[in-house]
Amino acid sequence: MNARGMAVRAGARRGWIELKHNFTTPNDLVTLVIFTAILLGVMIWVRTTTVPGTQFSLGTAMLASMIGMTVGFNGLATLGGILTIEREDGTLLRAKATPNGMTGYLVGKVVTVSGTILISVVATLIAGAFLFSGLALGSAGTWLTLIPVLLLGLLATLPLGAVLGSLFPSARSAGLLTLAVSGLVAISGIFYPITHLPHWLQWAGQVFPLYGLGLGTRSALLPAGLASVEVGHSWRHLATFGVLGAWTVAGFVVAPLLLRRVARRESGSSVAARREKAMRQIAG
Amino acid sequence: MSVLNLSGVLSPRGARPVPAEPAGELVLDVRDLRMRYGRNDVLSGVSFTARRGEVLALLGPNGAGKTTTIEILEGFRMRSAGQVSVLGTDPARGGEAWRARIGVVLQSWRDHAKWQVRELLEHLGSYYAPYSGSGGRPPGTSRAAPGLPRPWDVDDLIATVGLTEQAGQRVRRLSGGQRRRLDVAIGIVGRPELLFLDEPTAGFDPEARREFHDLVHRLADREEATILLTTHDLDEAEKLADRILILAGGTIIADGSADELSQRMSTQAEVRWSRDGQRYVHSAEEPTRFVRDLFRQYGESVEDLEVRRASLEDTYMALVRQAETGPGLADDTTIRKFSVVAG
Numbered sequence: 001m002n003a004r005g006m007a008v009r010a011g012a013r014r015g016w017i018e019l020k021h022n023f024t025t026p027n028d029l030v031t032l033v034i035f036t037a038i039l040l041g042v043m044i045w046v047r048t049t050t051v052p053g054t055q056f057s058l059g060t061a062m063l064a065s066m067i068g069m070t071v072g073f074n075g076l077a078t079l080g081g082i083l084t085i086e087r088e089d090g091t092l093l094r095a096k097a098t099p100n101g102m103t104g105y106l107v108g109k110v111v112t113v114s115g116t117i118l119i120s121v122v123a124t125l126i127a128g129a130f131l132f133s134g135l136a137l138g139s140a141g142t143w144l145t146l147i148p149v150l151l152l153g154l155l156a157t158l159p160l161g162a163v164l165g166s167l168f169p170s171a172r173s174a175g176l177l178t179l180a181v182s183g184l185v186a187i188s189g190i191f192y193p194i195t196h197l198p199h200w201l202q203w204a205g206q207v208f209p210l211y212g213l214g215l216g217t218r219s220a221l222l223p224a225g226l227a228s229v230e231v232g233h234s235w236r237h238l239a240t241f242g243v244l245g246a247w248t249v250a251g252f253v254v255a256p257l258l259l260r261r262v263a264r265r266e267s268g269s270s271v272a273a274r275r276e277k278a279m280r281q282i283a284g
Numbered sequence: 285m286s287v288l289n290l291s292g293v294l295s296p297r298g299a300r301p302v303p304a305e306p307a308g309e310l311v312l313d314v315r316d317l318r319m320r321y322g323r324n325d326v327l328s329g330v331s332f333t334a335r336r337g338e339v340l341a342l343l344g345p346n347g348a349g350k351t352t353t354i355e356i357l358e359g360f361r362m363r364s365a366g367q368v369s370v371l372g373t374d375p376a377r378g379g380e381a382w383r384a385r386i387g388v389v390l391q392s393w394r395d396h397a398k399w400q401v402r403e404l405l406e407h408l409g410s411y412y413a414p415y416s417g418s419g420g421r422p423p424g425t426s427r428a429a430p431g432l433p434r435p436w437d438v439d440d441l442i443a444t445v446g447l448t449e450q451a452g453q454r455v456r457r458l459s460g461g462q463r464r465r466l467d468v469a470i471g472i473v474g475r476p477e478l479l480f481l482d483e484p485t486a487g488f489d490p491e492a493r494r495e496f497h498d499l500v501h502r503l504a505d506r507e508e509a510t511i512l513l514t515t516h517d518l519d520e521a522e523k524l525a526d527r528i529l530i531l532a533g534g535t536i537i538a539d540g541s542a543d544e545l546s547q548r549m550s551t552q553a554e555v556r557w558s559r560d561g562q563r564y565v566h567s568a569e570e571p572t573r574f575v576r577d578l579f580r581q582y583g584e585s586v587e588d589l590e591v592r593r594a595s596l597e598d599t600y601m602a603l604v605r606q607a608e609t610g611p612g613l614a615d616d617t618t619i620r621k622f623s624v625v626a627g
Contacts, residue, residue: 003380003414010410017407021398091395094470096360098411099384267360268390268482269351275393 007100008107015111022116036120039066040127047132051193056226060134063124064221065190068213070120071150072188075157076164076210077181079113081174083165087262088278090271102263106162113161114154121150128221135221142220149216149240156209156244159251166258170274172281181210190214193229202231212243309336310369311478311510312357317366319352326352328534330366334527336477339504339511341525343518345604348531350514354482357512358388371478384415384434387476387509389484392467397456401447401466402438404455405473409435412474432475444502445469446495461492468496472503479503481513485520493520500524518596530600532607538599546599556590563588 022028043066047059086092095101128135136142168177187201188194188210194202205211218226219235227235312334319327326349334340342350355361356368359375359382368375373382396404412434436444442451445465450458458466464484471479481500485493497520503509515521521528522542530538530545538545553571557564559582568574571591578586 006414007411010407013410014407017399017403025398086395089393089395090390093390094395094408097358097383097388097390098408099380099415099474100411101408104411267355267358268388269355271393272391 003100004103007103010100011104011107012111014104014108015115018108018112019115022112023119032120036123040131044131051226051229052196053229054226056223057132057134060128060132061218061222061226062191063128063132064135064218065214067121067124067146067221068149068153068215068217069185069188069190069210070124071117071153072157072210072213073181073185074113074117074120075154076161076184077178078116079109079158079161080164080168080177080181082109082113083162083262084168084174084177085171087165087266088171088271088274090275092263093266093268093271096263096266102259106259110158113158117150117154134223136223137221145220145237146217149213149220149244152241152244152248153209153213153216156247156251157213159255160209160247162255163251163258166255166262171278184208184210188214195229195231206231206243209244209247212240216240216244310334311336311338311371312340312512313367313369314353314357315367317353317356317368318364319349319356320364325534327363327366330531330534330536332529332536332539334510334512336510337504337508339500339524339526340513341521341528342512342514342531343516343521343528343600344514344531345608349534350531351482353531354480354512354514358386358480359383381415384412384474385477387471387474387479389467389471389479389481391482391486392455392463394456397454399455400452401455401458402442402451404466405441405469406438408470409438409441409473411435415474432477434475435473436475438473441469441473445499460487461489464488464492464496468499472507472509475507476509478510478512481511483514483516485515485517497523518600522596528596530603532604537607538603542596545603546594546596552594554590554592556588556592557586558588559585 022032043059043062045059046062047057049058050056051058051061083092092102092105095105098104125135125137129137164177168174184205185191187197187205188208189197189205190210194205194211197205215230215235216237218230219237219240227233230236310333312332314333315331317327317330318325330349330353332340342353344350352361356363357370357375359370359378362376370378371382371385373379375382378386399407416434417432439448439451442448445468447462447465447469450462455463455466464487468484471481484500485496488496500511500513501524504511511524513524526541528538528540528542528545529536552567552569555566555568555571555574555578557578566574575589575591
């Protein structure tokens with residue numbers, strides 16, 4: 001196997017190791033559990049409320065949306081945030097100083113973030129199967145829609161997350177990034193049908209991949225009748241795949257350029273300068 | 285804290301064989317390197333070379349361009365002008381195979397905090413495996429590379445830097461000194477032919493510094509690595525380096541061994557002695573002859589004899605001051621003197 005191929009394998013191992021770290025570090029695990037518990041709690045709370053205009057449980061609808069949100073949120077905010085933090089703390093520079101290290105680093109990040117997403121999705125589906133009624137988990141059509149939506153969602157959001165991570169200058173601005181993505185969640189019809197938002201916000205929301213992801217997972221997991229509350233009273237699979245596909249193409253064009261620029265600028269002194277700046281901000 | 289136990293194995297620096305000269309194996313060849321930021325010339329013509337197995341210390345006041353020089357050689361920074369060859373390759377175009385032959389010791393901060401020491405070294409080492417040689421030196425050549433087996437065996441490496449007890453610990457639990465040793469281990473995990481160390485012992489206590497020096501000696505002696513380090517510690521430079529380069533005003537103002545530098549810079553040595561309870565100090569141009577005369581005249585009544593050459597610090601201060609007071613005839617003479625010595 002050539003050196004690049006071995007770096008891809010090393011990257012996959014790196015991703016697996018970091019995934020294990022995330023699930024064996026008490027702090028990380030507690031954060032994850034609390035975050036998931038709050039969301040599940042909210043959904044259980046609204047289990048008996050119905051989606052407006054239907055007899056269907058709002059909690060179940062939210063859970064279906066949340067699967068899509070998990071992909072989008074982790075792909076954008078988590079990956080982007082990790083990149084800004086690891087640029088600042090010198091992880092990226094170490095990768096640059098290692099032969100084919102950047103390849104390994106990026107493969108590792110994709111594996112870690114995808115793995116986290118996969119685990120969260122499976123956990124949410126299991127919770128959904130036991131705590132909520134109305135999810136169409138038994139039919140083949142569900143999985144034939146769900147799996148392509150999740151895969152395309154990863155392809156659409158991971159490169160975009162890398163772009164965001166390259167654009168935000170410091171780890172301190174990573175919080176801003178999370179905030180921005182949370183704002184996006186709010187206008188993407190994840191927790192409440194988008195049709196109840198003002199018209200211009202509906203349009204804004206539909207441009208971004210999070211809406212498509214939520215719509216896609218809802219279409220896979222909810223009964224066909226629920227399409228009536230969506231825009232155009234349809235699951236609009238073509239539009240969903242069109243929007244996600246467009247973001248995928250854009251991401252794969254722009255991300256390598258930006259990542260290369262970020263990598264080129266890394267050096268011992270640039271990391272030292274950021275460290276000093278961060279220390280001053282902590283002290284000040 | 286475990287202690288690096290290498291002192292028994294190591295020969296003192298002075299007894300170390302001088303790197304083979306005639307092979308002409310230039311690991312570093314820098315000619316007229318220039319770096320300009322905006323209208324500010326940081327490097328205005330830096331030239332020097334290094335042969336395989338040499339340890340070079342790059343000294344100079346803050347802002348003299350030491351880090352810039354090193355980062356250009358590491359391939360982390362583009363230069364404005366000049367010719368640079370690192371292991372026979374222009375670092376601006378160095379590929380991954382070139383990268384595999386180079387080690388960079390970076391100062392860690394909080395990266396890889398959740399990784400265990402052994403886990404991290406094993407992982408980073410795996411990137412070097414495709415660039416491994418068969419091991420040993422091909423007969424009839426003086427060149428170990430590309431025969432070096434890569435990466436360094438992880439347990440051996442951990443023992444070498446004295447982290448065996450911490451091998452299973454997470455990086456964030458290491459003390460400052462242990463972390464720096466891990467930095468060194470990461471820098472050498474690929475068995476580099478050329479190693480860059482930018483202020484490696486900043487923040488070390490004397491014991492850690494001593495252990496680190498032993499490690500550098502071992503790398504240069506056994507691994508035949510060429511080492512370029514920057515430091516503010518003149519004592520460290522004198523202990524570690526075969527050759528000292530002083531960078532000031534954007535150019536190399538002196539290039540030679542610590543001895544050569546102090547001998548050339550100061551013709552006067554200070555001779556101290558005591559006789560009949562009385563202490564004497566004398567500045568002598570030729571201290572050996574002076575001392576011989578002293579003994580001939582007073583014989584056994586001479587006691588507490590001390591002959592002190594100008595220290596590297598004296599030399600360094602004088603040279604830098606000279607360079608900073610602007611270009612003059614004296615400068616040119618100094619540089620010529622040293623290049624004669626070095627060549």
